[in-house]
Amino acid sequence: MRRVVITGAGTINPLGHNVPDTLEAMREGRCGIGPLEMRDVERLSIRVGGQVKGYDPEAEFNRQQIALYDRFTQFALISAREALAQAGLTFEGQLAARSGVVLGTSGGGLNTQDENYRAVYEEGKNRVHPFVVPKLMNNAATSHVSMTYNIKGPSFTVATACASSNHAMGQAFQLIRYGMADVMITGGSEAMLCFGGVKAWEGLRVMSRDACRPFSANRSGMVQGEGAAVFVFEEYEHARARGADILAEVIGFAMTSDAADIVMPSKQGAARAIAGAMADARVDPEEVGYINAHGTGTAANDKTECAAVADVFGHHADRLMISSTKSMHGHLIGGTGAVELLACIMALRDGIIAPTIGYEEPDPECALDVVPNEAREAKVEVCLSNAFAFGGLNAVLALRKV
Amino acid sequence: MTETVRDRVLAIIAEQAVLEVGDVTPELTLEDLGIDSLGLVESIFAIEEAFDIQVPFNANDPASSEFDISSVGAIIAAVEKLVKDQKG
Numbered sequence: 001m002r003r004v005v006i007t008g009a010g011t012i013n014p015l016g017h018n019v020p021d022t023l024e025a026m027r028e029g030r031c032g033i034g035p036l037e038m039r040d041v042e043r044l045s046i047r048v049g050g051q052v053k054g055y056d057p058e059a060e061f062n063r064q065q066i067a068l069y070d071r072f073t074q075f076a077l078i079s080a081r082e083a084l085a086q087a088g089l090t091f092e093g094q095l096a097a098r099s100g101v102v103l104g105t106s107g108g109g110l111n112t113q114d115e116n117y118r119a120v121y122e123e124g125k126n127r128v129h130p131f132v133v134p135k136l137m138n139n140a141a142t143s144h145v146s147m148t149y150n151i152k153g154p155s156f157t158v159a160t161a162c163a164s165s166n167h168a169m170g171q172a173f174q175l176i177r178y179g180m181a182d183v184m185i186t187g188g189s190e191a192m193l194c195f196g197g198v199k200a201w202e203g204l205r206v207m208s209r210d211a212c213r214p215f216s217a218n219r220s221g222m223v224q225g226e227g228a229a230v231f232v233f234e235e236y237e238h239a240r241a242r243g244a245d246i247l248a249e250v251i252g253f254a255m256t257s258d259a260a261d262i263v264m265p266s267k268q269g270a271a272r273a274i275a276g277a278m279a280d281a282r283v284d285p286e287e288v289g290y291i292n293a294h295g296t297g298t299a300a301n302d303k304t305e306c307a308a309v310a311d312v313f314g315h316h317a318d319r320l321m322i323s324s325t326k327s328m329h330g331h332l333i334g335g336t337g338a339v340e341l342l343a344c345i346m347a348l349r350d351g352i353i354a355p356t357i358g359y360e361e362p363d364p365e366c367a368l369d370v371v372p373n374e375a376r377e378a379k380v381e382v383c384l385s386n387a388f389a390f391g392g393l394n395a396v397l398a399l400r401k402v
Numbered sequence: 403m404t405e406t407v408r409d410r411v412l413a414i415i416a417e418q419a420v421l422e423v424g425d426v427t428p429e430l431t432l433e434d435l436g437i438d439s440l441g442l443v444e445s446i447f448a449i450e451e452a453f454d455i456q457v458p459f460n461a462n463d464p465a466s467s468e469f470d471i472s473s474v475g476a477i478i479a480a481v482e483k484l485v486k487d488q489k490g
Contacts, residue, residue: 205461
């Protein structure tokens with residue numbers, strides 16, 4: 001089996017418009033969640049979110065591009081640009097054919113749908129812009145990354161709600177590991193913070209009105225965020241031969257399905273995915289020093305996730321660190337696992353563990369070291385990143401320090 | 403005779419539980435009726451729509467919400483109060 005390493009990272013999310021700013025915010029435990037700014041916000045009962053602030057699409061893209069790029073595509077392209085600049089790769093000839101793009105998203109071009117439904121239903125218009133379909137489709141971001149960089153190998157979009165990014169990165173990992181590609185651009189993107197997007201989530205009654213406090217006894221639910229992160233996954237020898245700077249190695253991946261409930265998580269499903277990723281990576285539980293939790297800040301997730309970790313790790317559960325960076329950037333749904341992988345890379349490469357901020361009261365059902373409120377220095381050799389989606393679809397990645 | 407709040411709440415809960423209205427009595431709990439968390443959220447939505455009220459309820463911690471869901475009778479009383487407060 002071939003080894004897979006990460007040679008580039010890029011992002012735009014509520015904590016920063018690039019990787020260095022995002023990691024600095026995670027180190028400082030800064031919160032990117034605040035009052036939502038959007039049309040008709042006064043008709044929402046949930047008015048907080050992790051929005052990408054200070055972002056001007058017209059400073060990044062020209063008018064023709066904006067006509068084709070939904071916000072989620074813009075976020076993916078900005079992230080891909082940073083990742084590819086770091087990796088220093090250009091795609092021509094054989095390398096173009098042996099490289100692909102796999103991105104996760106859940107809502108795809110939801111802003112485009114929202115705006116155009118308004119136009120035809122609310123404003124009574126009988127005509128919409130000709131590019132509505134290519135702008136809203138879930139694979140638009142993947143396709144535009146492929147077109148922008150001349151990447152011609154296996155490319156597709158993965159939609160598994162909150163696990164989309166982890167499933168996408170798992171596919172990219174396996175495509176390289178099993179010889180079907182040499183370089184994969186992968187991660188995820190989401191831009192659901194529009195009136196219809198938030199209104200739909202309100203209905204489930206799991207959204208917090210103030211803050212995301214994972215694992216804290218006084219938690220009040222999840223907070224939605226938006227943004228993207230994109231990585232360059234590369235076959236190890238290929239990266240070494242060209243002297244690339246290796247950020248981390250991807251060593252394992254597992255996915256499971258709860259086959260139980262459309263919204264309630266299952267301890268067994270989560271535990272099987274965590275154990276599966278370690279088995280795939282051929283690491284012992286004792287080697288895992290850090291887990292980036294799914295940690296949504298809902299009672300259902302946090303209690304189930306902690307119970308699953310306790311089951312899989314036994315006594316070692318009390319020695320490892322587990323934090324949820326959603327407390328800072330919110331839940332980026334289909335993009336969340338990608339942004340959270342940045343915290344894993346920081347743990348391995350810089351020896352800094354991102355905190356779970358907003359932690360106020362211990363919860364006996366979440367009695368693990370959740371790295372409360374302040375980042376911590378620690379040497380970590382192996383870490384995991386959890387994602388457990390609505391629909392019971394779970395995906396866990398394992399990474400090793402290089 | 404006009405339909406009371408009690409009748410309409412019983413009808414909503416009965417529909418969710420897939421039971422005859424006559425089989426839904428005030429002392430029963432949602433668990434007795436086989437109504438899970440999704441069924442509860444759907445029932446609250448139906449109640450809000452039926453009476454045009456806002457029900458304060460957070461699915462993360464149903465027990466600590468202001469809205470008492472400990473039994474069918476408690477739900478009826480809570481809805482009667484909300485209707486009085488919000489529509490009175």
